[in-house]
Amino acid sequence: MTTRLFGERVPRVEDPRLVTGNGRFLDDLGHDALEAAFVRSPHAHARIVDIDVSEALDVEGLVAIYTYDDLDGRTGEALPLLIPHPTLTHGRTPHALARDEVNHVGEAVVMVVATSRYVAEDAAERVRVEYDFLPAVVGIEAARAAEELVHDDVPGNLAARMVQQTGDADAAVDAAPNLLELDLEIERSASMPLEGKGVLARWDPDDESLLVHTSTQTSTSVRQALAAKLGLPVDRVEVVTPDVGGGFGVKIVHPWPEEILVPWAAIRLGRPVKWTEDRREHFVSSAHERGQLHHVRVGYDDEGVLAGLSVRFWHDNGAYVPYGLIVPIITSTQLLGPYKPGVYRVEFDSLYTNTVLVTPYRGAGRPQGCYVMERVMDAIAAERGIDRTVVRERNFIRPEEMPYDHGLIFQDGRPLLYDSGDYPATLAKLKKLVGWDGFEAYREQARAEGRRVGIGLACYVEGTGVGPYEGGHIRVETDGTVVVSTGLTTQGQGHRTMLAQIVADELGVPFDRVRVTTGDTRRFKYAVGTFASRTAVMSGSAVALTARSVRDKALTIAAEALEVDVEDLEVVDGHVRVKGSPSSSIDLGAVAVLSNPLRYAFDEAAARATQFAAPADPEKPPVGPGEQPGLEGSDYYSPPRSTFANGMHAVVVETDPDTAEIRVLRYCVVHDCGTLVNPMLVEGQIHGGVAQGVGGALYERMEYAPDGQLLNASFMDFLMPYASEVPEVEIDHLVTPSPLNPLGVKGAGEAGVIPGAAAIASAIEDAEGLTITRMPISPSELFALRAAHRKETP
Amino acid sequence: MKPPAFAYHRPRSLADALDVLARLGAEAKVLAGGQSLVPLMSMRLAAPAALVDVNHVPGLDSVEVTADRVVVGALARHSRVEHDPEAYDAVPLLRRALLLVAHPTIRNRGTTVGSLVHGDPAAEMPAVLCLLDGFVTLRSASGSRDVPADAFFTGPMESDVRPGELAVSATFRRPPAGSRSSFLEVSRRHGDYAVCGVGAVVSDGTARVALIGVGAGPVLVPLDEPDDPDRVAAAVDAAIEPEDDIHATADYRRHLAQVLTRRALAEVS
Ligand SMILES: Cc1cc2nc3c(=O)[nH]c(=O)nc-3n(C[C@H](O)[C@H](O)[C@H](O)COP(=O)(O)OP(=O)(O)OC[C@H]3O[C@@H](n4cnc5c(N)ncnc54)[C@H](O)[C@@H]3O)c2cc1C
Numbered sequence A: 001m002t003t004r005l006f007g008e009r010v011p012r013v014e015d016p017r018l019v020t021g022n023g024r025f026l027d028d029l030g031h032d033a034l035e036a037a038f039v040r041s042p043h044a045h046a047r048i049v050d051i052d053v054s055e056a057l058d059v060e061g062l063v064a065i066y067t068y069d070d071l072d073g074r075t076g077e078a079l080p081l082l083i084p085h086p087t088l089t090h091g092r093t094p095h096a097l098a099r100d101e102v103n104h105v106g107e108a109v110v111m112v113v114a115t116s117r118y119v120a121e122d123a124a125e126r127v128r129v130e131y132d133f134l135p136a137v138v139g140i141e142a143a144r145a146a147e148e149l150v151h152d153d154v155p156g157n158l159a160a161r162m163v164q165q166t167g168d169a170d171a172a173v174d175a176a177p178n179l180l181e182l183d184l185e186i187e188r189s190a191s192m193p194l195e196g197k198g199v200l201a202r203w204d205p206d207d208e209s210l211l212v213h214t215s216t217q218t219s220t221s222v223r224q225a226l227a228a229k230l231g232l233p234v235d236r237v238e239v240v241t242p243d244v245g246g247g248f249g250v251k252i253v254h255p256w257p258e259e260i261l262v263p264w265a266a267i268r269l270g271r272p273v274k275w276t277e278d279r280r281e282h283f284v285s286s287a288h289e290r291g292q293l294h295h296v297r298v299g300y301d302d303e304g305v306l307a308g309l310s311v312r313f314w315h316d317n318g319a320y321v322p323y324g325l326i327v328p329i330i331t332s333t334q335l336l337g338p339y340k341p342g343v344y345r346v347e348f349d350s351l352y353t354n355t356v357l358v359t360p361y362r363g364a365g366r367p368q369g370c371y372v373m374e375r376v377m378d379a380i381a382a383e384r385g386i387d388r389t390v391v392r393e394r395n396f397i398r399p400e401e402m403p404y405d406h407g408l409i410f411q412d413g414r415p416l417l418y419d420s421g422d423y424p425a426t427l428a429k430l431k432k433l434v435g436w437d438g439f440e441a442y443r444e445q446a447r448a449e450g451r452r453v454g455i456g457l458a459c460y461v462e463g464t465g466v467g468p469y470e471g472g473h474i475r476v477e478t479d480g481t482v483v484v485s486t487g488l489t490t491q492g493q494g495h496r497t498m499l500a501q502i503v504a505d506e507l508g509v510p511f512d513r514v515r516v517t518t519g520d521t522r523r524f525k526y527a528v529g530t531f532a533s534r535t536a537v538m539s540g541s542a543v544a545l546t547a548r549s550v551r552d553k554a555l556t557i558a559a560e561a562l563e564v565d566v567e568d569l570e571v572v573d574g575h576v577r578v579k580g581s582p583s584s585s586i587d588l589g590a591v592a593v594l595s596n597p598l599r600y601a602f603d604e605a606a607a608r609a610t611q612f613a614a615p616a617d618p619e620k621p622p623v624g625p626g627e628q629p630g631l632e633g634s635d636y637y638s639p640p641r642s643t644f645a646n647g648m649h650a651v652v653v654e655t656d657p658d659t660a661e662i663r664v665l666r667y668c669v670v671h672d673c674g675t676l677v678n679p680m681l682v683e684g685q686i687h688g689g690v691a692q693g694v695g696g697a698l699y700e701r702m703e704y705a706p707d708g709q710l711l712n713a714s715f716m717d718f719l720m721p722y723a724s725e726v727p728e729v730e731i732d733h734l735v736t737p738s739p740l741n742p743l744g745v746k747g748a749g750e751a752g753v754i755p756g757a758a759a760i761a762s763a764i765e766d767a768e769g770l771t772i773t774r775m776p777i778s779p780s781e782l783f784a785l786r787a788a789h790r791k792e793t794p
Numbered sequence B: 001m002k003p004p005a006f007a008y009h010r011p012r013s014l015a016d017a018l019d020v021l022a023r024l025g026a027e028a029k030v031l032a033g034g035q036s037l038v039p040l041m042s043m044r045l046a047a048p049a050a051l052v053d054v055n056h057v058p059g060l061d062s063v064e065v066t067a068d069r070v071v072v073g074a075l076a077r078h079s080r081v082e083h084d085p086e087a088y089d090a091v092p093l094l095r096r097a098l099l100l101v102a103h104p105t106i107r108n109r110g111t112t113v114g115s116l117v118h119g120d121p122a123a124e125m126p127a128v129l130c131l132l133d134g135f136v137t138l139r140s141a142s143g144s145r146d147v148p149a150d151a152f153f154t155g156p157m158e159s160d161v162r163p164g165e166l167a168v169s170a171t172f173r174r175p176p177a178g179s180r181s182s183f184l185e186v187s188r189r190h191g192d193y194a195v196c197g198v199g200a201v202v203s204d205g206t207a208r209v210a211l212i213g214v215g216a217g218p219v220l221v222p223l224d225e226p227d228d229p230d231r232v233a234a235a236v237d238a239a240i241e242p243e244d245d246i247h248a249t250a251d252y253r254r255h256l257a258q259v260l261t262r263r264a265l266a267e268v269s
Helices: A015-019 A117-125 A140-145 A169-175 A219-230 A257-269 A279-285 A326-334 A366-384 A388-395 A423-434 A436-448 A495-507 A535-562 A588-594 A604-612 A679-699 A756-768 A779-792 B014-027 B037-042 B078-083 B085-090 B092-098 B104-109 B112-118 B124-131 B229-239 B250-268
Strands: A034-040 A046-052 A062-066 A108-114 A128-133 A158-165 A178-186 A198-204 A209-214 A237-240 A273-276 A292-300 A306-316 A343-351 A404-409 A415-418 A452-464 A470-476 A482-486 A514-518 A569-572 A575-578 A581-587 A631-637 A643-655 A662-672 A729-733 B007-009 B028-031 B050-053 B063-065 B069-073 B135-140 B143-148 B153-155 B166-173 B180-187 B194-203 B206-212 B219-223
Touching (some): A034 A117, A034 A257, A034 A279, A108 A257, A140 A306, A158 A326, A169 A292, A169 A343, A257 A273, A326 A366, A366 A756, A388 A423, A423 A436, A423 A643, A581 A588, A588 A604, B028 B037, B124 B206, B194 B250
Parallel strands (some): A209 A237, B007 B050
Antiparallel strands (some): A046 A128, A158 A343, A178 A292, A470 A482, B135 B166
């Protein structure tokens, strides 16, 4: 038997290329291309009075300068609102180049194309834009107060107000024996991939076709958007993702202004044009996430069991909402985590501010929700004097209550219905892993050494694998190579390895015969994209189904050639053979030859295979009805709804009693994403997520001045954790398979980041004995909190 | 993040270097390790018309240790100084402080003299130069001068290097036998510039500390009575002028100055 690869720690096929520097990222391509730079607004809110390009015109090497007035056809329209929602009554999106008003620092105003990026920046520096300043709205409180407006025609700066409830939650809260009210805040961070965005466009005038490479999370949708915006037939546009150096959400948004402008300019100029986003541009003109303010009312009994939960929150959506309400909708639903809230009500406002727009960043609204719910759990535990794990346990949905319907609508417009999960078992594993019950002894020992330590935990549930669908195509070449493609994209996760494992198993071929392509519209046209922890669930299932159909076809052809029944055949190691009689076999390459009645013997495989060819029936067409030449097939997977993964993290921190420095001593994760295709890849996803969780808890924040200037738009001052700040991550898995897909998998991509801020807040609170309501927290802020706490409790 | 055009000069001898610096005057900037200058140029925060790359000038990369001093040449990289065993024996504080300067990859390029000239108020090596009564030797086409540490650091990101001058070396005096030293700091992440840092040297009953991140440059505080915690605290408090920034409040820095001074002195006493 071929050893089963599903579940094995197969090393990544991607790595040899990448670690030897042979990756090809966007900026490695198109050395013949002209390069673009942008004049971006230095002001958060202003009207454009005049644009004077005259001084830039004599920069040597300048090729073109474009402003809004140059944009023709549909390129001049506002960019699409990708995900409308009935409550999004005031959706506003930007133009590819600002039309008459700028709404955040960094908004593109003028495009410059030149022989190199250096020259383009020289010319851009000489463009004079005259602005009339308007007051900037920065921060949720200013947006909510609405004394100034971001968009004149959006009263109250309110893009949307949305309510979901399962009953009269406030009445339930008021009727409960105990009530707590909490105000909680979480600040902005960002996806911040190592590689920013980038676009290279080549127009072929002979073929009248456009080939675009872009660092995106969705090439198929960029293709559709480009065809529509540029007025080209869709079949004249192809979009390819080269190696992509991380996405984390920001590259799912499309089309970015530059994704329209670069191809548009390439067509106009008849020359290849490239734009590579630099770090400063990425900070001020991509997207951020996380910033929310919550007011929570919770009612519970003396055991800490929830009777009602009423959450009111305000979401800062930045200057525009091209990605709709996905982030706050996820917060509002996934806040519930593994718990039964009693009666639940949530109401949120999505508010405009004169800051960079807000779109999903890994976790996509869940870290905020998890943080809020877990702060509530800790507050109840503290108020009742109950162990924090016990309060959680008492509120868990029990395994026997699965599938569990919360009675709410999730981000995919489907019911928020958990398919499976065993939360008490996850918690038990976590307590064991971190040594929860022995912690007081450790605390005492540390205290005796003059050290201050604390432990915290946080639990989450993550809806993963949202639809509507993904597909796969598999072709077996005559040399036995198995060529797999799926339309969604990859940004470093190891999809090629994971998908090849699935196909190798399903088809019965050696792993190294399988080649996987992702994110290339020349190969696969219909796809959604990579986000929402969906690739293993969606494309994994799709290629499994496809492999099964190709296997069936191979068996049919082989059965005829070997003159046996299909039921008597198996596929092992790339050969179809008769069960119990392995010498009677035919390799899949030969089957591929037989599948095509045109058998020019170009190679040995074809020559060899002809021995199996049955004599043709002169009365029948060589390709019969319902048959197709070639050993290939395509299939799609479309789930009824999302599948829900879960996990719990525990953190041990040490805080310096004098300097208030915060150190994470241990970071433990128990994770349940159903069956694991490749545990090593899942753990890699968790490691990366935890690193971002630590970043969001202790280091990263977007520091906006009241006038809308981003004060830390560089890696010098926006502090992402280095390897030295990320703790060793201890991981244990629990496997409760999803009943919703053929593989039993659930998504794992975002999980690691979700409970970071919540768990670390819990641990610091435990170490310090003071209340934390705002994350991230720096040593300077902890120092200030201590001082305030001393004042309150002399 | 691309620098505007600039002229690039690569002198092959000290004489040529001084010559081209004299010719270009204020238009030129010296390029040493480039770890501070190049990012500034890429962000277009500095736009010198010309760079004089001294990396190919022979004879500037030495670390010389004599009975009473360590002389670090303009092209001696941080890592070279850090790993020099004789320099370590003579002045352990050099390695101690250098380990807090950025990360190994940056120390492999960045120079100790460049760091002094750059004059970041949170940088470690200026404080070390002050603590060890060091000086910087500047050469120009028309002569040479030594500037003592207390006169060299003239403000945040400013030092007393005049147009046409090249800092050829920095001299750190070897403290008397039996001296002890320490360098402690709090930074946001490993290898970041300090939020606040304190270097301390104690010898023959005299003590001095130098603080970084709490003033326009390194703040040297001689301590007459290092064993009296109240007087130490008062002296430090009076000398520093910390400010708020996005990473820390002035209050917090003031607090750290006290904590770190206490800890550094405890280590050396
Ligand atoms: C990520 C990062 C973290 C860092 N962290 C720290 C830190 O924690 N502590 C710290 O101290 N430093 C830190 N640095 C700065 C580093 O130490 C620099 O290398 C140093 O400050 C400058 O040295 P350089 O040789 O690179 O100088 P360059 O960048 O080449 O030059 C800096 C300036 O000094 C001038 N200059 C340099 N040499 C001479 C000379 N011989 N004569 C006249 N003028 C000269 C240049 O003209 C320029 O103005 C960090 C740098 C980076 C990139």
